[in-house]
Amino acid sequence: MPMEYAGHDKSASRTKLSGLRNGLSEALRNEWSSLSCRHLAQWLDAHSCRTVMAYVSFRSELNINEFIEWCWKKNIEVLLPRCVKADHSMTLHSITGWEQLTAGSYGIMEPDLERSSAKPVGTVPDVVIVPGLAFDRRGGRLGYGGGYYDRFAEAMLATGTPPLWIGAGYEAQVLEAPVPSDSHDLQLDGLVTERGLMIIGQ
Ligand SMILES: Nc1nc2c(c(=O)[nH]1)N(C=O)[C@@H](CNc1ccc(C(=O)N[C@@H](CCC(=O)O)C(=O)O)cc1)CN2
């Protein structure tokens, strides 16, 4: 598929999908977020996992704050990303409380440089929880077009021991048809929604 078409295809899908997500009521979003957090916790409890890279939700994304707090209680290290706009890369910071965050790029709450230090480049978490606009059941993901997670995944691959990538969203964001994708797009290993966590078979 020519790149120009691929880009266009994604941008039309983004507009439609963010409208769809914004249309979900706050009450339902909260309920579904809570349920998804419980599924994540249950799964992590059954798998030995020391370090999780999570995200802090913005706009109407699935909110995984309860899961982050559960990790803190369980002494699972929580890494949160900071966007580097210059090259669309992300740095990872170990975070132990909400007070270590500050409003960052795109209005997303990010690790405050004065209250957290970046992990060394090449740090690989056991699991990465990946936000997105839409997902399919084969590991496809559509993000906001920054390419942040795709670049991050490429850097992780280079370390030789990639983490487990788990997409997180509402069931309403899971499309039956494959989401538009390009060759650089991150392939997810699993997906969590309010209905449960599924591992994607090859
Ligand atoms: N909670 C959360 N944190 C995250 C992500 C995410 O999806 N969710 N990211 C996942 O990558 C990164 C941030 N990526 C982003 C990329 C673009 C836009 C954005 O506002 N894009 C504009 C359109 C861009 C354009 O002008 O072309 C928009 O959507 O209006 C926001 C975040 C890192 N942190």
Ligand SMILES: Nc1ncnc2c1ncn2[C@@H]1O[C@H](COP(=O)(O)OP(=O)(O)OP(=O)(O)O)[C@@H](O)[C@H]1O
């Ligand atoms: N590994 C990579 N190296 C260089 N450029 C990349 C890489 N991955 C993606 N890009 C570029 O980044 C841009 C955005 O990619 P894409 O539309 O797939 O982002 P996305 O996955 O939706 O965004 P995000 O991860 O920020 O939510 C595209 O122009 C793409 O060519």
